[in-house]
Amino acid sequence: MNIEKYGFDRNDLIVATVVNVFLRNMTPEARKETLAEIVKWDSSEIVINGPALAALIENAKAAAMIGFERWQDGEGIYQKALDFIRESLPAVDGKKYVTDERFLRFIQDCAE
Numbered sequence: 001m002n003i004e005k006y007g008f009d010r011n012d013l014i015v016a017t018v019v020n021v022f023l024r025n026m027t028p029e030a031r032k033e034t035l036a037e038i039v040k041w042d043s044s045e046i047v048i049n050g051p052a053l054a055a056l057i058e059n060a061k062a063a064a065m066i067g068f069e070r071w072q073d074g075e076g077i078y079q080k081a082l083d084f085i086r087e088s089l090p091a092v093d094g095k096k097y098v099t100d101e102r103f104l105r106f107i108q109d110c111a112e
Contacts, residue, residue, distance in 0.1 A: 001109065006102045014084055015057065015092055016106055022060035023110060039111035046108055050098035053107060057094030065089060 003016050023031050038052045064085060073079060097103040 003106065006106050008102060010080075011084060011088065011092075012097075012100070012103070014081055014089070015061070015097065016103065018064040018085075018089070019057060019060045019107075020110070022056075022063050025063075035107070035111040039108055048098070048104055048107065050095075053098050054094035057092070057097055061089055061092055061094070 001020060003013060003020060006016065008016055023034070026034065034056060038049050038056060040047045040049065074082065
């Protein structure tokens with residue numbers, strides 16, 4: 001999936017990447033079940049379970065922070081991303097993305 005097509009700013013792009021990696025590391029069954037809990041098709045409209053989406057983001061964020069502890073410092077964009085993950089990701093509130101149209105479109109695409 002090309003996450004850049006959603007027009008996220010740098011910080012939101014990192015959050016979307018963290019969620020995408022978290023979902024990809026799940027078994028196909030677990031990923032399908034998780035996304036089915038978040039994205040529901042009700043007749044002709046899509047309904048997003050906000051609390052479930054926020055929980056997914058929080059879980060992905062925690063997994064990323066644990067995983068990135070082992071990463072070594074680097075240069076350029078790599079270091080900027082690593083700095084954001086180390087310094088800013090802990091403060092990211094998954095609830096913020098429950099109303100972000102770009103993020104909702106991203107999650108819908110993940111569920112398809």
